[in-house]
Amino acid sequence: MQDTGIGIDPRAVRTLFEPFRQADIATTRRYGGTGLGLTIVRQLVELMHGSVRCESALGAGSRFIVTLPLRPWVPSVGAAPGRSAPHRLAIDAAARQPAPAGTSPDATGRGQRVLLAEDHPINREVITRQLLKLGYVCDCAEDGQQAWEMLEAAQASGAGYAMLLTDCHMPRLDGYELTARLRQGEAARGLPRLPIVALTANALQGEAERCLALGMDAYLSKPLQLADLREALSRVLRQGAAQQEAGATTAPRYSRLMQLCDGDEAKVAKLVRVFVQATEKDLQAMDRAAAAADPAVLRQLAHRLSSACHQLDEDETVRAFQAVENGHSDQLALALYPPARRALQSVMQRATAFVARCVRGAGRGERSPSGPAQEIRLCSRAKA
Structure with a gap:
């Protein structure tokens, strides 16, 4: 939601969602209000495992952004026996299209839920339709920060994504920073490794190496070709499944x-x-x-x-x-x-x-490494 009103002092935005707090007491005298509306909004959003934030500037208006981990509905063929068909809103006709002829079952999405982080609307529209055509269910984020919030909300609700497709160059948080943050969080919290595919229009030498070094699993240049997208996503998901199976035990195998x-x-x-x-x-x-x-x-x-x-x-x-x-x-x-x-x-x-x-x-008396036990400290110097 966005308006072009009087705006809010940035210092007041920090406390805007607290109970009985308003940006300007004079507004309360003029129009009334208790200062509970935004608090209730925040509580409702958090109950749905989402987040809400405000961006505002004095004299320029305000923008309130709500992020919810909602899952797009793909229409079913018919109603359950003995029940009338429910009235629902179809997301996209492409979701009802069968997989392309000649596509093997393991190369299609099979309804797996993926997150697309892409800041350009036409790219979001085209890539979403490609993913739906391949059988994936797609949620979209307009930048890396929104993608991070959606991933966190999905993780909290227990309905995580099968894969992340991210543009490398986005405002607020780019694909490189988003990947680094994700990999750090997985390592710190012991979470399963989320497959990540980089999407970029930059075909310069070294770009693929940078993506893979950051922890991404594949690299695709835009504009995406459907066959290349199908092959890359299928390969990444197979690799992810194999890594999870190999890492089922926390102990390294060596x-x-x-x-x-x-x-x-x-x-x-x-x-x-x-x-x-x-x-x-x-x-x-x-x-x-x-x-x-x-x-x-x-x-x-x-x-x-x-x-x-x-x-x-x-x-x-x-x-x-x-x-x-x-x-x-x-x-x-x-x-x-x-x-x-x-x-x-x-x-x-x-x-x-x-x-x-x-x-x-x-x-405990078991066989031990030769030589006395030694304490091993992890190097804790600041990162370069």
């Missing part, structure tokens, strides 16, 4: 090291401890190189860390550091380091937990 050590977990833990201790020093050196804007040293250490992470089967982090090493420009290599560092921190957390579990097992 299959490469397990094979080397003939399945002896104690020996594997000793090797993982060496990785953690060496990586702490490498991280400090990389932080110094990034702070000094020294891409040559950064690339050298990125090569070293990608090789080390490869030994632990941490493929996503390997790709992130390979992108730093192989960035086509020094500026890109420096820009790709922070997301690679975040990915490495997650690797370190898993490795530290693995060694700690083995040490605890040794304390």
